[in-house]
Amino acid sequence: MLDAIQFASFAEFLDMGGYAFNVWSVYAIFAIFITANLILPMRKKQKIIRQLKRRMAVDAEIQSESDET
Amino acid sequence: MWLWFSKLGSPKWFYELSGRWLPWLTAAMIIFMTIGLVWGLLFLPPDYQQGFTSRILIVHVAVAGTSLAFFPLMFVAGTITLVWKMKLADMVAKNAAILGAWFSFVTLATGSLWGSVMWGTWWEWTDSRLVSMLFQLFLLIGVISLRSALEDSETAAKACALLSIVGCINVVIIKYSVEWWNTLHQASSPISTDSSSPNGPEFWIATLIMIVAVYLFLSVSLILATRNEILERERRSQWVRDLVLKS
Numbered sequence: 001m002l003d004a005i006q007f008a009s010f011a012e013f014l015d016m017g018g019y020a021f022n023v024w025s026v027y028a029i030f031a032i033f034i035t036a037n038l039i040l041p042m043r044k045k046q047k048i049i050r051q052l053k054r055r056m057a058v059d060a061e062i063q064s065e066s067d068e069t
Numbered sequence: 070m071w072l073w074f075s076k077l078g079s080p081k082w083f084y085e086l087s088g089r090w091l092p093w094l095t096a097a098m099i100i101f102m103t104i105g106l107v108w109g110l111l112f113l114p115p116d117y118q119q120g121f122t123s124r125i126l127i128v129h130v131a132v133a134g135t136s137l138a139f140f141p142l143m144f145v146a147g148t149i150t151l152v153w154k155m156k157l158a159d160m161v162a163k164n165a166a167i168l169g170a171w172f173s174f175v176t177l178a179t180g181s182l183w184g185s186v187m188w189g190t191w192w193e194w195t196d197s198r199l200v201s202m203l204f205q206l207f208l209l210i211g212v213i214s215l216r217s218a219l220e221d222s223e224t225a226a227k228a229c230a231l232l233s234i235v236g237c238i239n240v241v242i243i244k245y246s247v248e249w250w251n252t253l254h255q256a257s258s259p260i261s262t263d264s265s266s267p268n269g270p271e272f273w274i275a276t277l278i279m280i281v282a283v284y285l286f287l288s289v290s291l292i293l294a295t296r297n298e299i300l301e302r303e304r305r306s307q308w309v310r311d312l313v314l315k316s
Binding site: 004005006007013016017018019022023025026027029030033034037038041042044045048049052053055056 | 114179183
C-alpha cells in the first residue's frame with residue numbers, strides 16, 4: 001500500500017510537482033473553513049451557557065433578597 | 070403524522086434528537102474526511118495534463134457541488150416556516166444562509182487557485198459558471214443582511230423565502246451553465262471504470278469520499294449552529310434552565 005504513495009521524499013510531497021503554492025493554499029483554505037465552522041459554534045455554545053448561568057445566579061440572588069424583606 | 074410533524078417542529082425535541090445524532094455524524098465525518106484527505110494528498114496519481122493540481126479538484130468539486138444544496142434547503146425551510154409557522158425551520162434557514170456563503174466563497178477561492186495555473190487566469194467575467202457562482206455568494210450575503218435588518222419577523226421570513234426562489238433558479242443555471250454556454254469552465258467529466266483513464270476510479274472515488282465528508286460536515290456544522298440558536302431563543306423556558314443547571 002505504501003508503494004502507492006506518489007512521493008519519494010517529504011520534500012517532494014511539499015513541492016507537489018511544482019504546484020506547491022496552489023495546492024497547499026487550497027488545502028489551507030479548506031482546513032480553515034472546516035475547523036472554523038466547527039470550533040466557532042462550539043465556543044459560542046459555551047458562551048451562551050456561561051451567560052445563562054450568570055443570569056440565573058443573578059435572578060436567584062434577587063429572589064432571595066426580596067424573600068428576606 | 071401531524072403529531073410527529075408538530076413534535077419535529079418543537080425546538081426541545083430537535084435539541085434532544087440532534088444531541089443523540091451528533092456523536093455519530095461527527096465520527097462519520099472524521100472518518101470520511103481522513104480517508105479523503107490522505108487519499109487525495111498522498112495516493113492520488115498525478116493527472117497526465119494537470120499534474121498534481123488535480124488534488125485541488127477533489128476539494129473544489131466536493132465543496133462546489135455541496136454549495137448547490139443550500140438554496141433548495143432554504144426554500145424548503147422557508148416554505149415550512151410560512152405555511153406551518155414552524156420556528157425551527159426558520160432557525161435552520163437563517164444558519165444555512167451563513168454556512169452557504171462560506172461554501173460559495175471557498176468554491177470561488179479554490180476554483181481560482183486551480184484556474185490560475187491551468188487556465189492562466191484567476192477570474193473570467195465572461196464565464197457563466199464563475200459569474201453564476203459569484204451571484205449565489207451575493208444572494209446569500211443579501212439574505213444574511215436582510216435578516217439582520219428585519220430581525221426575526223415574518224417579513225424577514227417572507228423576503229428570504231422569495232430570495233431563495235431566485236437562488237434555486239440560479240442553482241439550475243450554475244448546474245447547467247457549462248452545457249448551455251461553452252466558455253471557460255469545463256463540463257463535469259464522465260466517470261470511467263478504466264483505471265488508465267484520467268477520470269478513472271482512483272480519481273472519482275476519492276472525489277465521492279470527499280463529497281460524503283463535506284455533506285457530513287455541512288450537517289454537523291448546521292446542527293451545531295441551530296442548537297445554539299435554540300438555546301438563545303428558548304432561554305426562558307424551563308428545559309433550557311434545567312439544561313444549564315446540569316452543565
